[in-house]
Amino acid sequence: MSLEKMLPDNVVLEINNLSIAFGGLKAVDNLSFDIKENEVFGLIGPNGAGKTTVFNCITQFYKPNSGSILFNGNNGIVQNLLQHEVHEIINLGLVRTFQNVELIRELSIMDNVLIGAHIDFKANILQQALRLPKAVNEEKVLREEACRILSALGIHDRKDMITGGQPYGVLKKVELARALMCRPKLIILDEPAAGLNDTETIQLSNTIRHIRDEFKCSILLVEHDMRLVMDVCDRICAISFGKFLAMGTAKEIQQNKDVQAAYLGTDGDE
Amino acid sequence: MKIKTNILKNPHIQFIIFGIALALVPALASAGVIKSSYVTIIGGTLIYAIAALGFNILLGYSGLITLGTAGFMGLAAYISAYVTVNMKLPFEAALILAILIPTLIGILVGLVSLKIEGIYLAIATLCVSEILRKTFEELEFFTNGFSGKSASYPQLLGFLKLNKTTTYYLIVLVLIIIIMLTYNMMNGQLGRALNAMRGSEAASQAMGVNLLKYRLVAFALATIYASAAGVLYVHFIRFSYPSTWTLKLSLDFMAMVVIGGLRSIYGTVLGAFIVFAVPDMFLKEIPYFNQLSYVFNGVLIILVIMFYPNGLIYIGNDVKKLISKFKKKEDKYESRENAAG
Secondary structure: OOOOOOOOOOEEEEEEEEEEEEOOEEEEEEEEEEEEOOOEEEEEOOOOOOHHHHHHHHOOOOOOOEEEEEEEOOOOOEEEHHHOOHHHHHHHOEEEOOOOOOOOOOOEHHHHHHHOOHHHOOOOHHHHHOOOHHHHHHHHHHHHHHHHHHHHOOOHHHOOOEOOOOOHHHHHHHHHHHHHOOOOOEEEEEOOOOOOOHHHHHHHHHHHHHHHHHHOOEEEEEOOOHHHHHHHOOEEEEEEOOEEEEEEOHHHHHHOHHHHHHHHOOHHHO | OHHHHHHHHOHHHHHHHHHHHHHOHHHHHHOOOOOOHHHHHHHHHHHHHHHHHHHHHHHHHOOOOOOOHHHHHHHHHHHHHHHHHHOOOOHHHHHHHHHHHHHHHHHHHHHHOOOOOHHHHHHHHHHHHHHHHHHHHHOHHHHOHHHOEEOOOOEEOOOEEOOHHHHHHHHHHHHHHHHHHHHHHHOOHHHHHHHHHHHOHHHHHHOOOOHHHHHHHHHHHHHHHHHHHHHHHHHHOOEEOHHHOOHHHHHHHHHHHHHHOOOOHHHHHHHHHHHHHHHHHOHHHOOOOHHHHHHHHHHHHHHHHHHOOOOHHHHHHHHHHHHHHHHHHHHHHHHHHHHHO
16 A cells, blocks of 8 residues: 555544444444544444444554554654554554553552553663663663653652552553653543543543643544543544444534434434 | 661662572581581572572463473473583583573474463463473483483583582572572563563553563573573482473472462572472471371462462561551550550
């Protein structure tokens, strides 16, 4: 596939005609949208709409059947994500969080955050084993970076605590901190409000804005919680049964007839 | 004074002090404080501890279950014996060959581990180990079959002929070096990547951890440790029988790591002592029950798993907590008494 096509200046991610089928089920059908720089973009849809599948296609956990996913990476070169392996995606500046927090319970919060800096460690295993200056310095610099991010998220005082047994809201923040370690251009959040109470959800929307402004990145939100989505998203894309429904601001989406029908059903259904 | 305590808190200094303490064993034995047979028992235990550290990298850090450790350790032992005795090559050449060949096989097993997991990986590695053991029995020109292969104490650099005591020092030296390297690796990027792989494959991949690379690294490290232990074994015990390298030994490694403490370096060494040294050194001394020493060991293992599932090494922390609790209570009483007085 040629990459002749350049992305418009302020676009970070462009999805074109994405389709993926599992057996006979078309989970995502000819879906297209784009995300601009410094934008909080919401992807919504009723249960089983294919939100998480889109997500997994972007991060290459699934390989789509057709379509393209172009990403304007850290190095300024436009890449087709389909040509990369799962573990290479983060190198381009695209990082994700997980719906059910995926942290290592036995490690300290600091160590969990440092896993996000995995790709930034350039010292090889021998240099690490012998604790040569290169490895020591890298570790020191990245630890300071992790401290800075943890302070920005307000959980610096917990950095040496063991991750297992921390409150859910803290775990979500640790995962965010881990994602921020690679200085991403785009963070994809998979249902960040799942399992949070009302106060925590309000805090979360503040955190999301804060992250966008301080770390200068775009955020793609895949979410069920409508209050959060309507509150923080600049633009929203609604899908249903893998198909594009509507795109626009929170207000436009709320008033869209197709979206209402998808969520609430139409009179004809009954 | 403060600087002094800081130095003592440095883990590397602690490892060196630990090594020096272990190196005192032969001196204590010749002074008559402990039995001279203890040198052999403790030396053997330390050799097993080296292989168990490799096993801990696989099971503790990476979450990969393997039952092939005994086979690889035996293979290294036979290669080293064959190269020094039959081919008359120097000890260093034997060491390199005996580590290189098993490690290559270990990396192949690592490749397999990408496809199969959990209990199936355990069975696959067990098969590799059993194939090796059967080879030790049948390939007589190489292993001398059931009658066993003998080797001599190592001769370093072609002229430094070691005896039992100096070989023991060599074992302690190798153990401490491996402990330090393991500590550095497991507390850096590599250790975190292995932990991430164990915690969640999806998350580790999303963070840029290449599963293939790190599985291979984990298996390579574990096999290098097991091979180094095998070489030391054959040149310290000076005999290798096929019956040594059975499933029981692999299970013993698992017992050491689980009893001592997953992801704990001192825990692994402690586990090796409990599994290998305790029955020989203490339990056999109990009158009428000396035949049953290994039964006691089994009971001990069950008790540890029931009451200390994280490993015995954490007993120290709990005792400390208990003492500080006790102290607090005493302080309270004292302050009350003072207030009353």
